[in-house]
Amino acid sequence: MEGDYKKVGVDNALTQKEGLNENTLNVSRDYANDSIQAAEYFSNLVASLQQFVQAANQNDLLKYFHEGSNTTAVQRRILDLMIYGEEFGVETRHDHLTGLLDRTSFLEKLKFTLSKTLQKDHLTAIIFLDLDDFKAINDQYGHSTGDEVISIIGRRISASIRAQDLACRWGGDEFVLVLQAITSKDLVSQLANRLLAAISQALQLESHESLQLTLSASAGIAILDGMNLNSIDLIERADKAMYLAKKAGKNCVEFYS
Numbered sequence: 001m002e003g004d005y006k007k008v009g010v011d012n013a014l015t016q017k018e019g020l021n022e023n024t025l026n027v028s029r030d031y032a033n034d035s036i037q038a039a040e041y042f043s044n045l046v047a048s049l050q051q052f053v054q055a056a057n058q059n060d061l062l063k064y065f066h067e068g069s070n071t072t073a074v075q076r077r078i079l080d081l082m083i084y085g086e087e088f089g090v091e092t093r094h095d096h097l098t099g100l101l102d103r104t105s106f107l108e109k110l111k112f113t114l115s116k117t118l119q120k121d122h123l124t125a126i127i128f129l130d131l132d133d134f135k136a137i138n139d140q141y142g143h144s145t146g147d148e149v150i151s152i153i154g155r156r157i158s159a160s161i162r163a164q165d166l167a168c169r170w171g172g173d174e175f176v177l178v179l180q181a182i183t184s185k186d187l188v189s190q191l192a193n194r195l196l197a198a199i200s201q202a203l204q205l206e207s208h209e210s211l212q213l214t215l216s217a218s219a220g221i222a223i224l225d226g227m228n229l230n231s232i233d234l235i236e237r238a239d240k241a242m243y244l245a246k247k248a249g250k251n252c253v254e255f256y257s
């Protein structure tokens with residue numbers, strides 16, 4: 001019940017402050033074709049959010065975004081800047097094909113996440129994803145079609161994760177995600193299966209409109225269990241679990257144990 005109380009508190013605070021309710025954040029989409037209006041809108045929005053975030057408790061904010069059902073990419077980016085931007089004082093770098101974090105930026109953020117336990121009663125999980133039989137797509141349709149597929153998958157991953165989660169293109173057809181503030185192992189499993197389901201949807205390629213491609217992915221999960229593991233150890237565990245998923249027949253999720 002304490003959790004419910006906190007959520008209501010944050011919701012009220014957000015909606016009472018003009019420009020900070022969920023509808024207003026979604027209005028940002030209407031500015032997609034007007035860059036000057038959009039720039040002004042976003043700069044006002046970020047300024048208001050900055051004031052709000054300074055006054056708010058970080059755990060409450062995380063809880064709000066964690067429980068909010070429809071966090072948009074804009075909200076995620078703003079939250080990302082709020083939580084990580086100032087701490088690093090460096091520009092976040094993204095993979096050019098997918099728009100996800102690149103490996104270096106991801107590792108910096110993961111290190112920061114592991115060094116700072118935001119919610120002691122919650123878990124942090126790493127998901128290592130590797131596309132299944134991706135080489136066949138390159139071989140059959142060419143490298144640029146393979147690139148287009150990777151780009152679509154990157155967007156799907158980005159749309160499937162929550163505001164406080166991190167996702168990067170680790171390399172080639174591999175992706176690594178960090179899920180924070182997880183309440184149970186079951187929730188991690190659900191999120192991983194949701195990701196696999198999103199990846200398995202038919203791919204609509206701009207370069208080959210008539211082609212109906214589908215592919216799957218295998219996922220390995222490692223959970224930070226109180227032991228003092230570093231980022232690389234955790235990712236290696238998730239990678240090992242991913243190989244178990246490949247061995248188990250692909251298109252499935254395995255936990256490191």
Ligand SMILES: Nc1nc2c(ncn2[C@@H]2O[C@H](COP(=O)(O)OP(=O)(O)OP(=O)(O)O)[C@@H](O)[C@H]2O)c(=O)[nH]1
Nearest residue numbers: 130131132133134135136138143144146147172173
């Ligand atoms: N198009 C494209 N292909 C890439 C890129 N980076 C790596 N690859 C290719 O991705 C393929 C990855 O294949 P693997 O993961 O080894 O094998 P797989 O066919 O996915 O098979 P499993 O992983 O066993 O399911 C290789 O053929 C790489 O050449 C890239 O940026 N673009």
